[in-house]
Amino acid sequence: MKFIIIGLGNFGISLALKLTEMGHEVLGVDKQMEKVDEIKDKIAMAFCLDCKYQEAVNSLPLKNTDVVIVTIGEDEGANLLTTALLKKAGVPRLISRAVSPIHSTILEAMEISEIVRPEEEAAEHWAKKLSVEGIIDSFELTDKYSIIEVRAPKSFSGKTVEQIGFSKNYNVLVLTIMKNVKEKNILGIFRRVTKPQIQGVAKADSIIIEGDTLVLYGHNDDIQNLLKQNK
Numbered sequence: 001m002k003f004i005i006i007g008l009g010n011f012g013i014s015l016a017l018k019l020t021e022m023g024h025e026v027l028g029v030d031k032q033m034e035k036v037d038e039i040k041d042k043i044a045m046a047f048c049l050d051c052k053y054q055e056a057v058n059s060l061p062l063k064n065t066d067v068v069i070v071t072i073g074e075d076e077g078a079n080l081l082t083t084a085l086l087k088k089a090g091v092p093r094l095i096s097r098a099v100s101p102i103h104s105t106i107l108e109a110m111e112i113s114e115i116v117r118p119e120e121e122a123a124e125h126w127a128k129k130l131s132v133e134g135i136i137d138s139f140e141l142t143d144k145y146s147i148i149e150v151r152a153p154k155s156f157s158g159k160t161v162e163q164i165g166f167s168k169n170y171n172v173l174v175l176t177i178m179k180n181v182k183e184k185n186i187l188g189i190f191r192r193v194t195k196p197q198i199q200g201v202a203k204a205d206s207i208i209i210e211g212d213t214l215v216l217y218g219h220n221d222d223i224q225n226l227l228k229q230n231k
Contacts, residue, residue: 002065003027006051006082007072008035011097011118015071016043029060031078052081062091070096071116076103083112135227136213147175147217155230157210161202170226172218174202179212 001024005016008030016026016039026043030036031050040046049056051070062068068091072079076099083096087110095114098104107115121140136149156164166172177199199206208214216223 001025001067004029004060004062004065004068006030006068006070007079007097008032008039008046009071009073011073012069012071013039015069020044027061027065050078051085052078054085057082057085057089062086062089065091067093067095069116070094073097073099076100079103080106080110083107084110087112144219145217146220146223147215148223149178150214150216150227152177152208152210152212152214153230154210156208156212159208160204161206161208162204164208166216166226170218170229171222172216172226174206175215175217176200177202177206177208177212177214179209 003016003019003024004027005012005019006029008016008028012028012030013035016028020026020043026045028036028039028043028046029049029051030046031048033048036046036048049059051057051060060068068086070079070083070086072082079097079099080103083094086094093114094112095116096107096112097116097118098107099117099119104115104117136151138146138148140146161174166174179197179199216226218226
């Protein structure tokens, strides 16, 4: 896919590099030449343009682009003007970054359906991870449902998925179980550090051992209830 990322701050650069690593073609844009110079050799192309002006937006290859993402964060006015010009240009898919609640509200009023809130999302991710014991990582599907990785507590050890009753008792699904397995080095000696290995789709008779990593799906409240009752 072809992406245009406008705004090469920390978030914009990180996103551009990640998309490039995944094999996509990325064009980066920023009004500051030093930021363009920083990334120009790491992505497909980079241009120094101030996209809050119509002439700059007109010079972008919008017709040959799948997604345009406005990641400008330090200047909300520039973000909104740029987003408005891109919406007017009718880009196939337009995503814009919001840095405050009022900023998000204005973007919604402009009928921008995809809004990125990296600061808020990062804070919520860490709040969830830190507030409930055992959570290793989490991925929010919506504001109510998540997929999380959690360390299996002692109370689960030796029991099957069916015996614990994830679905029946807690309304939570176990997607898979990752077991800590010791690997051998090139000399055939077991390494000291264990590495989690996915065991495939979890079944009713899958046995859980304390320390296993469980990948769970469900409503945030149900997941929290499960973890709090089984510390």
